[in-house]
Amino acid sequence: MEKFHRECQRWKFRCEQTQIPSTPTLEIMLLSLPEDLYTNVAMCFYLLLAMPVSTASAERLFRTIRRFKTYLRSTMTTERMS
Numbered sequence: 001m002e003k004f005h006r007e008c009q010r011w012k013f014r015c016e017q018t019q020i021p022s023t024p025t026l027e028i029m030l031l032s033l034p035e036d037l038y039t040n041v042a043m044c045f046y047l048l049l050a051m052p053v054s055t056a057s058a059e060r061l062f063r064t065i066r067r068f069k070t071y072l073r074s075t076m077t078t079e080r081m082s
Helices: 002-017 026-031 039-050 056-074
Strands: none
Touching (some): 026 039
């Protein structure tokens, strides 16, 4: 944990000293990152890039399931009820 903390401090100092845009994206940060010097920071950036931005796909799936179940309930005939 101490190594990661020192590495983050070095990365922060490097960002302050270099000419990185004021609002960089993670892609820009990764391109300017020497991975052999900042292995843990690079790993954190890759994890952040892999994380989903929102839960929209899961919400869409649940909404579709709910709509399908509603359709099945509303079209239930006497044959299906028994």
